Amino acid sequence: MSTPEERLAGLGLSVPDVVPPVAAYLPAVRSGAMVYTAGQIPMREGSLVATGKVGADVTQETAYECARQCALNAMAAIRSVTGTLEGVRILKVGVFVASAPDFTAQAAVANGASELFGEVFGELGVHARSAVGVAVLPLDSAVEVEVIAEVVG
Amino acid sequence: MSTPEERLAGLGLSVPDVVPPVAAYLPAVRSGAMVYTAGQIPMREGSLVATGKVGADVTQETAYECARQCALNAMAAIRSVTGTLEGVRILKVGVFVASAPDFTAQAAVANGASELFGEVFGELGVHARSAVGVAVLPLDSAVEVEVIAEVVG
Amino acid sequence: MSTPEERLAGLGLSVPDVVPPVAAYLPAVRSGAMVYTAGQIPMREGSLVATGKVGADVTQETAYECARQCALNAMAAIRSVTGTLEGVRILKVGVFVASAPDFTAQAAVANGASELFGEVFGELGVHARSAVGVAVLPLDSAVEVEVIAEVVG
Numbered sequence: 001m002s003t004p005e006e007r008l009a010g011l012g013l014s015v016p017d018v019v020p021p022v023a024a025y026l027p028a029v030r031s032g033a034m035v036y037t038a039g040q041i042p043m044r045e046g047s048l049v050a051t052g053k054v055g056a057d058v059t060q061e062t063a064y065e066c067a068r069q070c071a072l073n074a075m076a077a078i079r080s081v082t083g084t085l086e087g088v089r090i091l092k093v094g095v096f097v098a099s100a101p102d103f104t105a106q107a108a109v110a111n112g113a114s115e116l117f118g119e120v121f122g123e124l125g126v127h128a129r130s131a132v133g134v135a136v137l138p139l140d141s142a143v144e145v146e147v148i149a150e151v152v153g
Numbered sequence: 154m155s156t157p158e159e160r161l162a163g164l165g166l167s168v169p170d171v172v173p174p175v176a177a178y179l180p181a182v183r184s185g186a187m188v189y190t191a192g193q194i195p196m197r198e199g200s201l202v203a204t205g206k207v208g209a210d211v212t213q214e215t216a217y218e219c220a221r222q223c224a225l226n227a228m229a230a231i232r233s234v235t236g237t238l239e240g241v242r243i244l245k246v247g248v249f250v251a252s253a254p255d256f257t258a259q260a261a262v263a264n265g266a267s268e269l270f271g272e273v274f275g276e277l278g279v280h281a282r283s284a285v286g287v288a289v290l291p292l293d294s295a296v297e298v299e300v301i302a303e304v305v306g
Numbered sequence: 307m308s309t310p311e312e313r314l315a316g317l318g319l320s321v322p323d324v325v326p327p328v329a330a331y332l333p334a335v336r337s338g339a340m341v342y343t344a345g346q347i348p349m350r351e352g353s354l355v356a357t358g359k360v361g362a363d364v365t366q367e368t369a370y371e372c373a374r375q376c377a378l379n380a381m382a383a384i385r386s387v388t389g390t391l392e393g394v395r396i397l398k399v400g401v402f403v404a405s406a407p408d409f410t411a412q413a414a415v416a417n418g419a420s421e422l423f424g425e426v427f428g429e430l431g432v433h434a435r436s437a438v439g440v441a442v443l444p445l446d447s448a449v450e451v452e453v454i455a456e457v458v459g
Contacts, residue, residue: 025435039436130192133289136439282331283345286442
Protein backbone atom coordinates (compact mmCIF):
# COMPACT_ATOMS: atom_id res chain seq x y z
CA MET A 1 0.00 0.00 0.00
CA SER A 2 1.38 3.37 -0.93
CA THR A 3 1.83 6.28 1.46
CA PRO A 4 0.23 9.70 1.00
CA GLU A 5 3.64 11.06 0.04
CA GLU A 6 3.97 8.35 -2.64
CA ARG A 7 0.49 9.12 -3.98
CA LEU A 8 1.44 12.80 -4.17
CA ALA A 9 4.54 11.85 -6.13
CA GLY A 10 2.32 9.79 -8.45
CA LEU A 11 0.37 12.98 -9.15
CA GLY A 12 3.59 14.81 -9.92
CA LEU A 13 3.29 16.73 -6.66
CA SER A 14 5.23 16.97 -3.46
CA VAL A 15 4.58 18.54 -0.10
CA PRO A 16 5.78 22.15 -0.38
CA ASP A 17 7.62 24.05 2.29
CA VAL A 18 5.30 25.29 4.98
CA VAL A 19 3.93 28.70 4.05
CA PRO A 20 5.05 31.09 6.78
CA PRO A 21 2.03 32.64 8.47
CA VAL A 22 1.28 36.20 7.39
CA ALA A 23 1.14 37.09 11.07
CA ALA A 24 1.34 36.09 14.74
CA TYR A 25 0.25 32.48 14.64
CA LEU A 26 1.33 28.97 13.61
CA PRO A 27 0.62 27.02 10.40
CA ALA A 28 -0.91 24.24 12.51
CA VAL A 29 -1.32 23.15 16.11
CA ARG A 30 -1.74 19.67 17.49
CA SER A 31 -3.71 18.68 20.56
CA GLY A 32 -3.54 14.95 21.25
CA ALA A 33 -4.71 13.28 18.05
CA MET A 34 -6.32 16.44 16.66
CA VAL A 35 -4.65 18.88 14.26
CA TYR A 36 -6.04 22.32 13.39
CA THR A 37 -4.47 24.14 10.47
CA ALA A 38 -4.42 27.86 9.94
CA GLY A 39 -6.31 29.15 6.93
CA GLN A 40 -4.15 28.35 3.92
CA ILE A 41 -3.95 30.64 0.92
CA PRO A 42 -2.72 29.38 -2.48
CA MET A 43 0.92 30.39 -2.15
CA ARG A 44 3.11 28.56 -4.66
CA GLU A 45 6.82 29.35 -4.70
CA GLY A 46 6.25 32.61 -2.92
CA SER A 47 3.32 34.10 -4.77
CA LEU A 48 -0.44 33.56 -4.89
CA VAL A 49 -1.84 31.41 -7.70
CA ALA A 50 -4.59 34.01 -8.15
CA THR A 51 -5.94 37.16 -6.57
CA GLY A 52 -9.31 38.86 -6.90
CA LYS A 53 -12.93 37.72 -6.92
CA VAL A 54 -13.94 34.41 -8.43
CA GLY A 55 -16.61 34.93 -11.06
CA ALA A 56 -15.21 38.37 -11.91
CA ASP A 57 -11.39 38.51 -11.91
CA VAL A 58 -10.72 34.77 -11.53
CA THR A 59 -12.27 31.88 -13.45
CA GLN A 60 -13.82 28.88 -11.76
CA GLU A 61 -11.06 26.71 -13.24
CA THR A 62 -8.30 28.86 -11.78
CA ALA A 63 -10.11 28.96 -8.45
CA TYR A 64 -10.24 25.13 -8.46
CA GLU A 65 -6.48 25.18 -8.95
CA CYS A 66 -6.18 27.63 -6.05
CA ALA A 67 -8.16 25.30 -3.77
CA ARG A 68 -5.88 22.42 -4.80
CA GLN A 69 -2.80 24.47 -3.91
CA CYS A 70 -4.37 25.43 -0.58
CA ALA A 71 -4.89 21.73 0.14
CA LEU A 72 -1.26 21.01 -0.69
CA ASN A 73 -0.19 23.81 1.65
CA ALA A 74 -2.50 22.39 4.33
CA MET A 75 -0.67 19.06 4.01
CA ALA A 76 2.59 20.90 4.62
CA ALA A 77 1.06 22.58 7.67
CA ILE A 78 -0.23 19.27 9.03
CA ARG A 79 3.09 17.54 8.44
CA SER A 80 4.85 20.36 10.32
CA VAL A 81 3.23 19.05 13.53
CA THR A 82 2.88 15.33 12.76
CA GLY A 83 6.19 14.68 10.96
CA THR A 84 4.41 12.53 8.37
CA LEU A 85 1.19 12.33 6.39
CA GLU A 86 0.83 8.60 7.05
CA GLY A 87 -2.00 7.85 9.42
CA VAL A 88 -3.46 11.33 8.97
CA ARG A 89 -7.23 11.50 8.53
CA ILE A 90 -8.89 14.61 7.08
CA LEU A 91 -12.05 15.28 9.10
CA LYS A 92 -13.36 18.72 8.21
CA VAL A 93 -12.46 21.19 5.48
CA GLY A 94 -13.61 24.81 5.39
CA VAL A 95 -13.34 26.57 2.05
CA PHE A 96 -13.72 30.33 1.70
CA VAL A 97 -14.05 31.60 -1.85
CA ALA A 98 -13.68 35.35 -2.53
CA SER A 99 -16.75 35.66 -4.74
CA ALA A 100 -18.43 38.05 -7.10
CA PRO A 101 -21.99 38.52 -5.76
CA ASP A 102 -23.48 36.33 -8.51
CA PHE A 103 -20.93 33.51 -8.37
CA THR A 104 -22.61 30.47 -6.80
CA ALA A 105 -20.32 27.55 -7.73
CA GLN A 106 -18.30 27.57 -4.49
CA ALA A 107 -18.80 23.80 -4.25
CA ALA A 108 -17.09 23.22 -7.60
CA VAL A 109 -14.18 25.40 -6.50
CA ALA A 110 -13.88 23.62 -3.17
CA ASN A 111 -13.63 20.30 -5.01
CA GLY A 112 -10.09 21.34 -5.90
CA ALA A 113 -9.23 20.71 -2.25
CA SER A 114 -11.62 17.82 -1.61
CA GLU A 115 -10.55 15.79 -4.62
CA LEU A 116 -6.85 16.16 -3.85
CA PHE A 117 -7.44 15.00 -0.27
CA GLY A 118 -9.29 11.99 -1.66
CA GLU A 119 -6.52 11.18 -4.14
CA VAL A 120 -3.76 11.49 -1.56
CA PHE A 121 -5.33 10.05 1.60
CA GLY A 122 -7.78 7.55 0.11
CA GLU A 123 -10.58 6.70 2.52
CA LEU A 124 -8.80 8.67 5.25
CA GLY A 125 -9.25 11.72 3.01
CA VAL A 126 -13.04 11.67 2.83
CA HIS A 127 -14.24 14.57 4.95
CA ALA A 128 -17.12 16.86 5.86
CA ARG A 129 -16.91 20.26 4.24
CA SER A 130 -18.32 23.77 4.28
CA ALA A 131 -17.90 26.12 1.33
CA VAL A 132 -18.94 29.76 1.48
CA GLY A 133 -18.49 32.83 -0.68
CA VAL A 134 -16.86 35.72 1.14
CA ALA A 135 -16.32 39.39 0.32
CA VAL A 136 -12.51 39.43 0.25
CA LEU A 137 -9.60 37.40 1.62
CA PRO A 138 -6.17 38.27 3.06
CA LEU A 139 -3.72 39.59 0.44
CA ASP A 140 -6.67 39.53 -2.00
CA SER A 141 -6.35 35.76 -2.26
CA ALA A 142 -9.07 34.10 -4.33
CA VAL A 143 -9.43 31.11 -2.01
CA GLU A 144 -8.62 30.11 1.58
CA VAL A 145 -8.84 26.60 3.05
CA GLU A 146 -8.70 25.44 6.68
CA VAL A 147 -8.57 21.83 7.85
CA ILE A 148 -9.26 19.80 10.97
CA ALA A 149 -7.38 16.52 10.81
CA GLU A 150 -6.74 13.59 13.11
CA VAL A 151 -3.79 11.29 13.64
CA VAL A 152 -5.18 7.77 13.55
CA GLY A 153 -1.91 5.94 12.88
CA MET B 154 -38.43 11.27 28.96
CA SER B 155 -38.96 11.73 25.26
CA THR B 156 -36.31 11.18 22.62
CA PRO B 157 -35.17 13.86 20.17
CA GLU B 158 -37.05 12.01 17.42
CA GLU B 159 -40.24 12.12 19.57
CA ARG B 160 -39.79 15.81 20.22
CA LEU B 161 -39.39 16.40 16.49
CA ALA B 162 -42.64 14.50 15.90
CA GLY B 163 -44.29 16.72 18.53
CA LEU B 164 -43.26 19.70 16.40
CA GLY B 165 -44.79 18.07 13.34
CA LEU B 166 -41.32 17.41 11.97
CA SER B 167 -39.25 14.38 11.17
CA VAL B 168 -35.63 13.84 10.25
CA PRO B 169 -35.44 14.21 6.48
CA ASP B 170 -33.36 12.07 4.17
CA VAL B 171 -29.74 13.10 4.21
CA VAL B 172 -29.11 15.81 1.64
CA PRO B 173 -26.55 14.40 -0.81
CA PRO B 174 -23.43 16.57 -0.83
CA VAL B 175 -23.14 18.88 -3.82
CA ALA B 176 -19.65 17.54 -4.31
CA ALA B 177 -16.77 15.30 -3.25
CA TYR B 178 -17.35 14.98 0.48
CA LEU B 179 -19.61 13.42 3.12
CA PRO B 180 -22.61 14.89 4.97
CA ALA B 181 -20.86 14.17 8.27
CA VAL B 182 -17.83 12.41 9.68
CA ARG B 183 -17.35 10.91 13.10
CA SER B 184 -14.12 10.70 15.04
CA GLY B 185 -14.54 8.99 18.40
CA ALA B 186 -17.29 10.90 20.17
CA MET B 187 -17.03 13.93 17.88
CA VAL B 188 -19.19 14.55 14.82
CA TYR B 189 -18.50 17.25 12.22
CA THR B 190 -21.22 18.00 9.71
CA ALA B 191 -20.75 19.45 6.28
CA GLY B 192 -22.28 22.86 5.68
CA GLN B 193 -26.01 22.28 5.30
CA ILE B 194 -28.13 24.33 2.93
CA PRO B 195 -31.94 24.54 3.31
CA MET B 196 -32.87 21.77 0.91
CA ARG B 197 -36.44 20.57 1.45
CA GLU B 198 -37.81 17.86 -0.80
CA GLY B 199 -35.16 18.55 -3.39
CA SER B 200 -35.19 22.33 -3.64
CA LEU B 201 -33.90 25.24 -1.60
CA VAL B 202 -36.33 27.01 0.74
CA ALA B 203 -34.94 30.32 -0.49
CA THR B 204 -32.17 31.73 -2.67
CA GLY B 205 -30.66 35.19 -2.80
CA LYS B 206 -29.48 37.74 -0.28
CA VAL B 207 -31.24 38.17 3.04
CA GLY B 208 -32.32 41.77 3.49
CA ALA B 209 -32.77 42.20 -0.26
CA ASP B 210 -34.29 39.14 -1.99
CA VAL B 211 -35.18 37.17 1.14
CA THR B 212 -36.97 38.38 4.27
CA GLN B 213 -35.64 37.81 7.76
CA GLU B 214 -38.61 35.55 8.47
CA THR B 215 -37.91 33.34 5.47
CA ALA B 216 -34.24 33.25 6.37
CA TYR B 217 -35.18 32.08 9.89
CA GLU B 218 -37.14 29.26 8.25
CA CYS B 219 -34.09 28.46 6.10
CA ALA B 220 -31.89 28.19 9.20
CA ARG B 221 -34.46 25.87 10.78
CA GLN B 222 -34.42 23.64 7.69
CA CYS B 223 -30.61 23.64 7.72
CA ALA B 224 -30.72 22.47 11.34
CA LEU B 225 -33.11 19.69 10.41
CA ASN B 226 -30.78 18.64 7.61
CA ALA B 227 -27.87 18.74 10.04
CA MET B 228 -29.75 16.30 12.27
CA ALA B 229 -30.06 13.97 9.28
CA ALA B 230 -26.34 14.33 8.61
CA ILE B 231 -25.47 13.61 12.25
CA ARG B 232 -27.79 10.61 12.38
CA SER B 233 -26.15 9.23 9.24
CA VAL B 234 -23.02 8.58 11.32
CA THR B 235 -24.50 7.98 14.79
CA GLY B 236 -27.59 5.94 13.86
CA THR B 237 -29.69 7.89 16.36
CA LEU B 238 -30.17 11.38 17.76
CA GLU B 239 -30.40 10.09 21.33
CA GLY B 240 -27.36 11.00 23.35
CA VAL B 241 -26.26 13.56 20.79
CA ARG B 242 -25.06 16.90 22.17
CA ILE B 243 -24.86 19.98 19.95
CA LEU B 244 -21.61 21.81 20.81
CA LYS B 245 -20.97 24.44 18.17
CA VAL B 246 -23.09 25.86 15.38
CA GLY B 247 -21.77 28.06 12.57
CA VAL B 248 -24.35 30.03 10.63
CA PHE B 249 -23.52 31.77 7.36
CA VAL B 250 -26.18 34.18 6.09
CA ALA B 251 -25.94 35.45 2.49
CA SER B 252 -26.53 39.09 3.34
CA ALA B 253 -27.29 42.39 1.72
CA PRO B 254 -24.56 44.81 2.88
CA ASP B 255 -26.91 46.60 5.28
CA PHE B 256 -28.56 43.51 6.79
CA THR B 257 -27.29 43.09 10.35
CA ALA B 258 -29.80 40.70 11.97
CA GLN B 259 -27.78 37.53 11.34
CA ALA B 260 -28.34 36.54 14.98
CA ALA B 261 -32.11 36.56 14.55
CA VAL B 262 -31.79 34.40 11.43
CA ALA B 263 -29.45 31.98 13.16
CA ASN B 264 -32.01 31.54 15.93
CA GLY B 265 -33.98 29.44 13.44
CA ALA B 266 -31.32 26.79 13.92
CA SER B 267 -30.50 27.44 17.57
CA GLU B 268 -34.10 27.34 18.75
CA LEU B 269 -34.84 24.09 16.92
CA PHE B 270 -31.77 22.47 18.47
CA GLY B 271 -33.01 23.63 21.87
CA GLU B 272 -36.51 22.29 21.27
CA VAL B 273 -35.30 18.93 20.02
CA PHE B 274 -32.28 18.20 22.20
CA GLY B 275 -33.22 20.05 25.39
CA GLU B 276 -30.18 20.87 27.50
CA LEU B 277 -28.01 18.78 25.17
CA GLY B 278 -29.02 21.25 22.44
CA VAL B 279 -27.62 24.39 24.06
CA HIS B 280 -24.54 25.33 22.08
CA ALA B 281 -21.97 27.99 21.28
CA ARG B 282 -22.58 29.75 18.00
CA SER B 283 -21.09 32.05 15.40
CA ALA B 284 -23.23 33.91 12.90
CA VAL B 285 -21.74 35.90 10.06
CA GLY B 286 -23.02 37.61 6.93
CA VAL B 287 -21.34 36.40 3.75
CA ALA B 288 -21.33 37.59 0.15
CA VAL B 289 -22.94 34.54 -1.49
CA LEU B 290 -23.47 30.85 -0.77
CA PRO B 291 -23.37 27.67 -2.90
CA LEU B 292 -26.33 27.39 -5.31
CA ASP B 293 -27.27 30.93 -4.20
CA SER B 294 -28.60 29.52 -0.93
CA ALA B 295 -29.74 32.17 1.57
CA VAL B 296 -28.31 30.33 4.60
CA GLU B 297 -25.76 27.62 5.40
CA VAL B 298 -25.29 25.92 8.78
CA GLU B 299 -22.48 23.67 10.04
CA VAL B 300 -22.43 21.78 13.33
CA ILE B 301 -19.95 20.18 15.68
CA ALA B 302 -21.71 17.61 17.86
CA GLU B 303 -20.70 15.01 20.40
CA VAL B 304 -22.04 11.58 21.28
CA VAL B 305 -22.47 11.58 25.06
CA GLY B 306 -24.85 8.62 25.28
CA MET C 307 5.53 32.34 36.92
CA SER C 308 2.62 34.67 36.47
CA THR C 309 -0.93 33.59 35.65
CA PRO C 310 -2.86 34.74 32.59
CA GLU C 311 -4.96 36.96 34.86
CA GLU C 312 -1.76 38.55 36.24
CA ARG C 313 -0.41 39.12 32.75
CA LEU C 314 -3.69 40.80 31.79
CA ALA C 315 -3.36 43.06 34.83
CA GLY C 316 0.17 43.89 33.72
CA LEU C 317 -1.32 45.08 30.43
CA GLY C 318 -3.81 47.26 32.31
CA LEU C 319 -6.60 44.86 31.34
CA SER C 320 -8.94 42.55 33.16
CA VAL C 321 -11.35 39.86 32.07
CA PRO C 322 -14.63 41.64 31.39
CA ASP C 323 -18.06 40.33 32.29
CA VAL C 324 -19.24 37.73 29.84
CA VAL C 325 -21.05 39.38 26.94
CA PRO C 326 -24.58 37.98 26.99
CA PRO C 327 -25.32 36.21 23.72
CA VAL C 328 -27.47 38.19 21.29
CA ALA C 329 -29.67 35.14 21.02
CA ALA C 330 -30.48 31.53 21.91
CA TYR C 331 -27.07 30.12 22.69
CA LEU C 332 -24.24 30.15 25.24
CA PRO C 333 -21.02 32.21 25.31
CA ALA C 334 -19.02 28.96 25.46
CA VAL C 335 -19.48 25.23 25.88
CA ARG C 336 -17.06 22.70 27.27
CA SER C 337 -16.73 19.08 26.24
CA GLY C 338 -14.08 17.24 28.23
CA ALA C 339 -10.92 19.26 27.76
CA MET C 340 -12.23 21.17 24.75
CA VAL C 341 -13.88 24.60 24.86
CA TYR C 342 -15.73 26.18 21.96
CA THR C 343 -16.63 29.86 22.25
CA ALA C 344 -19.45 31.61 20.48
CA GLY C 345 -18.47 34.28 17.99
CA GLN C 346 -17.43 37.29 20.04
CA ILE C 347 -18.10 40.83 18.91
CA PRO C 348 -16.17 43.80 20.34
CA MET C 349 -18.61 44.79 23.06
CA ARG C 350 -16.98 47.00 25.68
CA GLU C 351 -19.09 48.28 28.56
CA GLY C 352 -22.26 47.61 26.63
CA SER C 353 -21.49 49.04 23.22
CA LEU C 354 -19.47 47.98 20.18
CA VAL C 355 -15.97 49.43 19.77
CA ALA C 356 -16.77 50.00 16.10
CA THR C 357 -19.44 49.29 13.52
CA GLY C 358 -19.30 49.29 9.73
CA LYS C 359 -16.89 48.00 7.11
CA VAL C 360 -13.17 47.99 7.70
CA GLY C 361 -11.41 49.86 4.91
CA ALA C 362 -14.40 52.15 4.45
CA ASP C 363 -16.07 53.19 7.74
CA VAL C 364 -13.48 51.75 10.13
CA THR C 365 -9.69 52.11 10.01
CA GLN C 366 -7.32 49.16 10.21
CA GLU C 367 -6.07 50.47 13.55
CA THR C 368 -9.56 50.60 15.04
CA ALA C 369 -10.28 47.15 13.66
CA TYR C 370 -7.13 45.83 15.36
CA GLU C 371 -8.50 47.25 18.61
CA CYS C 372 -11.82 45.52 17.90
CA ALA C 373 -10.09 42.18 17.45
CA ARG C 374 -8.25 42.72 20.73
CA GLN C 375 -11.54 43.41 22.51
CA CYS C 376 -13.09 40.30 20.92
CA ALA C 377 -10.16 38.27 22.29
CA LEU C 378 -10.73 39.72 25.74
CA ASN C 379 -14.40 38.82 25.52
CA ALA C 380 -13.44 35.32 24.37
CA MET C 381 -11.35 34.97 27.53
CA ALA C 382 -14.42 35.86 29.55
CA ALA C 383 -16.44 33.28 27.63
CA ILE C 384 -13.80 30.60 28.18
CA ARG C 385 -13.53 31.40 31.88
CA SER C 386 -17.30 31.11 32.21
CA VAL C 387 -16.93 27.36 31.63
CA THR C 388 -13.45 26.71 33.05
CA GLY C 389 -13.51 28.95 36.13
CA THR C 390 -9.96 30.11 35.42
CA LEU C 391 -7.64 31.00 32.56
CA GLU C 392 -4.76 29.05 34.08
CA GLY C 393 -3.99 25.92 32.11
CA VAL C 394 -6.03 27.13 29.14
CA ARG C 395 -4.43 26.62 25.72
CA ILE C 396 -5.67 28.56 22.69
CA LEU C 397 -5.78 26.13 19.74
CA LYS C 398 -7.66 27.78 16.89
CA VAL C 399 -8.87 31.30 16.30
CA GLY C 400 -11.30 32.32 13.56
CA VAL C 401 -11.44 36.01 12.71
CA PHE C 402 -14.19 37.49 10.56
CA VAL C 403 -13.60 41.06 9.40
CA ALA C 404 -16.51 43.02 7.89
CA SER C 405 -14.58 44.33 4.91
CA ALA C 406 -14.85 46.84 2.12
CA PRO C 407 -14.32 44.88 -1.13
CA ASP C 408 -10.79 46.24 -1.59
CA PHE C 409 -9.59 45.82 2.01
CA THR C 410 -7.11 42.95 2.11
CA ALA C 411 -5.28 43.38 5.44
CA GLN C 412 -7.48 40.99 7.42
CA ALA C 413 -4.32 39.36 8.81
CA ALA C 414 -3.15 42.64 10.34
CA VAL C 415 -6.57 43.14 11.93
CA ALA C 416 -6.65 39.59 13.28
CA ASN C 417 -3.28 40.20 14.95
CA GLY C 418 -5.20 42.27 17.49
CA ALA C 419 -6.56 38.98 18.81
CA SER C 420 -3.52 36.79 18.15
CA GLU C 421 -1.04 39.11 19.83
CA LEU C 422 -3.17 39.49 22.95
CA PHE C 423 -3.50 35.71 23.24
CA GLY C 424 0.29 35.47 22.95
CA GLU C 425 0.85 38.16 25.60
CA VAL C 426 -1.60 36.64 28.05
CA PHE C 427 -1.13 32.89 27.59
CA GLY C 428 2.54 32.77 26.53
CA GLU C 429 3.33 29.57 24.66
CA LEU C 430 -0.13 28.22 25.46
CA GLY C 431 -1.47 31.16 23.47
CA VAL C 432 0.19 30.33 20.16
CA HIS C 433 -2.56 29.10 17.87
CA ALA C 434 -3.61 28.29 14.32
CA ARG C 435 -5.78 30.97 12.76
CA SER C 436 -8.06 31.76 9.86
CA ALA C 437 -8.92 35.33 8.89
CA VAL C 438 -11.50 36.16 6.24
CA GLY C 439 -13.28 39.28 5.04
CA VAL C 440 -17.05 39.01 5.19
CA ALA C 441 -19.90 41.13 3.87
CA VAL C 442 -21.45 42.19 7.17
CA LEU C 443 -21.58 41.03 10.79
CA PRO C 444 -24.29 40.90 13.47
CA LEU C 445 -25.26 44.36 14.80
CA ASP C 446 -22.99 45.77 12.06
CA SER C 447 -19.95 44.81 14.14
CA ALA C 448 -16.62 45.43 12.40
CA VAL C 449 -15.02 42.21 13.67
CA GLU C 450 -16.06 38.84 15.12
CA VAL C 451 -13.73 36.27 16.70
CA GLU C 452 -14.36 32.63 17.64
CA VAL C 453 -11.99 30.38 19.57
CA ILE C 454 -11.36 26.70 20.15
CA ALA C 455 -9.41 26.23 23.37
CA GLU C 456 -8.26 23.31 25.49
CA VAL C 457 -7.82 22.81 29.22
CA VAL C 458 -4.35 21.34 29.67
CA GLY C 459 -3.92 22.16 33.36
